[in-house]
Amino acid sequence: MTRSDVNGKIWSRTAKGAAMPLAILAVVMFMMVPVPAIMLDIGFVTNIMISLAVVMIALNAAKPLDFSSFPTVLLFATLLRLALNVASTRVVLVDGHTGSDAAGHVIEAFGNFMIGGDYVVGIFVFAILMIINLMVITKGAGRVSEVSARFTLDAMPGKQMAIDADLNAGLLTAEEAKLRRAEIATEADFYGSMDGASKFVKGDAVAGILILVINIVGGIILGVVSHGLDIGQAAQTYVLLAIGDALVAQVPALLLSIAAAAIVTRVKSEDDLGGQISSQFSVGKAWFPVAGILTFLGVLPGMPHMIILPAAGISWFIALKLRKASQVAAEVPAEMPVPENPAHIEWADVSDGAVLGLEIGYGLINLVDERKDAPLIGRITGIRRQLSRELGFVVPMIRVKDNLALGANQYRITIAGAVVGEDEIWPEELLALDSGDLTGTIAGRRAMDPTFGLEAVWIDTSMRSEAVVAGYTVVDPSTVVATHLNHLIVNNAAEMFGMDEAKKLLDTLKEVAPQLADGLTPQPLTLAQVTALCRLLLAEGIPLKDFRRIAEAMVAVARPDMSVDLLCEAVRQKIGSLIIQNIVPVKMPLPVITLDGELEGLLAQAMRVAGDSQHPIEPALGQRLIEQVSAAAQPLMAQARSFAIVTSPVARRALARLFKPHLPETPVLSFLEIPDGKPVEVVAVVGNESRINRVERLAA
Structure with a gap:
């Protein structure tokens, strides 16, 4: 990126940041400082342009949150329009006696074009627009905003619970759940803001009426008292200017009211408002009755046949086109079924x-x-x-x-x-x-x-x-x-992991660490040994997502004469930090349940006596250990606290097998698997009872 590009982005960001403060200063200027008529013309045209843009954005939004800044935009647009009203009122009252163009050409054009220069007609037109805006659009939009805000707030707990359920089920990641929660909060804020913003529109309509009355009464008084005009001439001049001014402000107000109503009445859809309406009106069955009724009305005596019958023809055309389109969409090319041979059996039929x-x-x-x-x-x-x-x-x-x-x-x-x-x-x-x-x-x-x-x-x-x-x-x-x-x-991840999965892990490792992959297999470990090691780790709840670290540990401890079980114990000691981080966060101490020191020594002696037995612990001793450890773990489990059972490296594997059916979520660690800097909180020490009867007489 060149220096000019960087400077351009900085200037662009600065310009965007300065736009809103400058707009506020312009609004204040219109309210406080006398401005010439040409500035009023520019302000009125800008107001109309902004209102049209707001309406178009509102109609093209797929859902209300696509235009989440609308309440604030509505506030500033209303302030701009009121500032223009204040400025135009000042000009009308001060210079209105000079002619119909005293307040600018925009007000003059609205006064002459929309009401034909007749102020009586203008009063009625303005009154009708005010009724439409204030009593119909604004009132309806305000009610919808109020109800939507209440329902959205009432539905928030249920939506939050649904997100939590999806997160627990694995349908959402933590980041996706965070975004969904933020969207729900934004939606509640939006409808709450819209409920308040609708009051701006209503207040603006009321202010338009009051400003019109002030312009008319003040203009007539000033025309008669200060400028020597008779009442009829003063009324003709000032009322025409006041009506033009009111209509110039009322048209943008009506557009913003329509935009507000369109936003709050939108239903979430993938399409914009035009696409949603067109897709829902594309039903041929609905157009046939319309065409039939219009045809019937068109042939009745006294009806405007040249208007109704063409409309009926258009309705028939639309109905026929829609029916034809639905028939084409419904036609699915059918494939001839292949007859099955009852004597033919595939491997898929038996496996x-x-x-x-x-x-x-x-x-x-x-x-x-x-x-x-x-x-x-x-x-x-x-x-x-x-x-x-x-x-x-x-x-x-x-x-x-x-x-x-x-x-x-x-x-x-x-x-x-x-x-x-x-x-x-x-x-x-x-x-x-x-x-x-x-x-x-x-x-x-x-x-x-x-x-x-x-x-x-x-x-x-x-x-x-x-x-x-x-x-x-x-x-x-x-x-x-x-x-x-x-x-x-x-809980059964190890059952799903085989040589194919191990091969894919090694292939992926070869892409990011080729030397490490070559140093791991086929020597000193075969693919079968790597698979068995990974299955043992998965069986004890250790994920393989940090396989590079696990592979480094495998290379460091692998010896040809070691069994897979001993290799697994050695690898666990190398990756102790990975094991611990799955139990408690980094900054929290690790809660542990340990065995009495003398009991540990007696258990180690029993392990050596048992040799390579898969279940070296005598059943009665194992049952008493299970009871005591379960009793010690019960308070922690009731508090939903994560903890581990810590024992000596010699006894770890046997105790892990012993406790697995009874405490499946509880990891069993050796002392050597806990990193040196990791703080430990001993919550219980299991043992004594005459060292559990001298470890059942050294396992008999």
Whole structure:
């Protein structure tokens, strides 16, 4: 970018910033300082130009927020018009006796062209315009603004809850949810501002009447007393100027009122107002009755046949064209079905290659029907996109199919062919979840939330507001399924990760760090070992989105004689900061539950005695450890606090397997996985009880 381009942008930004202050100074100048007639002409033409531009922008807006600055524009346009009224009043009263062009050519033109120089006609024309503006357009727009503002504010909590539900279901990212919340707040501010701005329009109309009266009465008095005119001549001169002045101001006021009414009555659409109206009027069935009625009226005696019959002909033409267009759009080229050979069997008939599957009963078909917007399909797509970013690999496609073996309202989730979750939902109802702070109860079908096991009630859609007031969290059926699916995918991410996914991770790594990728595989680790390591990390809730850091750790610790389990433990110690950041924020201390020191030593001794056993902890000892750790974790879980169980490196893997079924969301860390600078908050120490009977006599 050249220096001249930079200077040009600076000047452009400076000019835009100075435009509004200069406009305010101009308004003040018109109010306080006498201005010549030519300045009045420029001001009136500018006022009309701005009003026309505002109307065009309002008509081309797809939704009200596309013109969110309208309330402020309306304020300044009203101030400009009132300033011009004050300036023109000064000129009319001071120089009105000199002729009809005393206040400029624009006022003279409006006085002569629109009312033919007859001030009596002008008074009636002005009165009609005032009635249209004040009693019809402005009053209606003000009422719509008031109702829209109230309804928008009342709907804000429900919209915020819908955004939170979409965010929890993975349909929105945090950034998208933030933008949606900002849009809702802007919408509420806009309608609130429009409710107040409509009062400007009404006040401007009333001010127009008062200014007209002042100009007429003051002009006649000045003409008779100061300039020696008779009453008839003074009335002819000053009333004509006053009416012209009023009409010059009233036309822009009427345009702004129309723009305000168009903005507040708009319904959100992808098209502008013209496109929305034209698409909705393009219905051939509606035009045929219009054409028939006009034809009937056109042949009646005494009717203006030369006007009505052409209109009828145009209506017939439009109706026929629209019907023909709809018939062409409805024609879909049909393909001849290929007859199936019953003796021919494909591999697809006996195997299902989908890793993720969602089976639904026939009563839930509407949730995935594209003709009815398929709300569940959209949420599933959002879940895949969000989880792919979080887990670090592309989550496989989710195959949705109906299963007649299921109940009408049942669904089933499968991963790698195994059923991992199933439940029952009611598509025409809502699920009200017990948030724990209920102020009342509601009647409905009792149930349990399939994801978190919370008590819940299926209620009719009409009871949403009642449930929200009672403290329930209300979600729709598609959100229930989507949240359940999201939870199961996260907990079973390792089952979806295979060699193909590992190969794609390595290919991506090769693009950004080719030397690191070459140093990782095929030596010292094979593709199978990399896959197994990644599956172990995913199984313990460690995402692969920072795969470069994980690959560096793999290269640093890999030795040919190490088992995959030992490699995983060594890699975990290298990436401890990545593990910790998924538990608590950087600046917060890590809450931990630890084991008594002597118990740790006895457990380590038991591990060495057990050797390579997958379950080295004696069952009775394991049960007592589970009970004590669960009791210590219960207060933290009730407060929804994230925490970790910390133990020695020797016992970490065995304890992680032990606690996984009972505390699936709780990570088990070794001391060596916690970075040196990370503060730790010990919330509980589990042990003693005679060191749990000397670790059940060293695991018998």
